[in-house]
Amino acid sequence: MTTNPPGCHMTYSKRASILSTVSGAIASLVLLSTGAIASSVTTESRQNPFHPNPEPLVSQASNGGFDGQGRPQSRSSGGARGSCSDQLIALLPGPTPISNTTNSCSLPSEADATQTITATPTLWFYVPARQQSVQAELVLLDQNQQAISIETMTLAPTAGIVGVQIRHPLAVNRSYQWVFSLLETNSPSLNRSVEGTIRRVELAPPLVQQLTAESTLRERITLLAQQGIWQDALTEIIVMRQTAPHDATVRQDWQQFVESVGLSVIVNAPVLN
Numbered sequence: 001m002t003t004n005p006p007g008c009h010m011t012y013s014k015r016a017s018i019l020s021t022v023s024g025a026i027a028s029l030v031l032l033s034t035g036a037i038a039s040s041v042t043t044e045s046r047q048n049p050f051h052p053n054p055e056p057l058v059s060q061a062s063n064g065g066f067d068g069q070g071r072p073q074s075r076s077s078g079g080a081r082g083s084c085s086d087q088l089i090a091l092l093p094g095p096t097p098i099s100n101t102t103n104s105c106s107l108p109s110e111a112d113a114t115q116t117i118t119a120t121p122t123l124w125f126y127v128p129a130r131q132q133s134v135q136a137e138l139v140l141l142d143q144n145q146q147a148i149s150i151e152t153m154t155l156a157p158t159a160g161i162v163g164v165q166i167r168h169p170l171a172v173n174r175s176y177q178w179v180f181s182l183l184e185t186n187s188p189s190l191n192r193s194v195e196g197t198i199r200r201v202e203l204a205p206p207l208v209q210q211l212t213a214e215s216t217l218r219e220r221i222t223l224l225a226q227q228g229i230w231q232d233a234l235t236e237i238i239v240m241r242q243t244a245p246h247d248a249t250v251r252q253d254w255q256q257f258v259e260s261v262g263l264s265v266i267v268n269a270p271v272l273n
Contacts, residue, residue, distance in 0.1 A: 075111035097262030
């Protein structure tokens with residue numbers, strides 16, 4: 001994985017021009033150790049983390065009242081022939097579901113802004129199958145639309161969910177935009193991109209203490225969701241899914257989580273990293 005060289009600051013419009021002209025990380029899992037996760041899944045496998053009503057809880061987790069204060073952004077490349085499995089999709093909440101129509105996937109779906117309490121959070125994407133490996137790029141932009149970090153990676157041709165960690169530490173109470181693209185080197189016009197807005201926040205001390213004291217992963221996910229911390233709740237439920245892939249309750253939790261924000265099209269996609 002490479003990072004941007006010194007002096008990479010540029011406006012997003014200039015960066016977009018470069019992406020279309022030239023060619024258009026696997027993330028480390030954060031917050032919890034595998035041992036702690038395995039313990040929580042074993043002891044609490046029959047508890048529903050979204051009690052009493054999963055839909056309002058997860059919808060609240062989408063942004064915690066943070067609207068991004070900018071133009072609408074798309075969580076799917078959308079609008080192409082074929083099914084939604086052929087699209088690049090960011091695992092973000094949105095006001096309209098991503099769904100298959102008669103001949104194609106739905107048009108690009110608007111993305112809600114999200115929050116994190118992590119300095120270097122992980123973003124998650126569904127990437128479609130391809131005939132060969134592909135270069136991908138994550139560009140992080142500041143509030144002035146300047147590129148402050150550029151991460152590049154090579155993705156295998158397998159379809160599934162991948163995590164990409166933001167390496168540039170996010171400042172507290174500051175908003176950032178990001179653009180994630182699959183770069184078709186020989187056909188830049190076919191590049192697929194999704195984008196979003198993220199803000200790092202701090203929890204109040206009593207909530208920090210409560211989060212630290214929570215003894216199970218499901219309790220942590222529930223608390224994060226209640227506080228509108230989508231990115232971290234998503235990462236932790238993906239960790240839980242990876243740790244107990246055959247647990248029926250975990251599979252149900254995952255299905256409820258993604259369906260509540262209109263992402264049912266990726267519910268059966270494997271996690272690749």
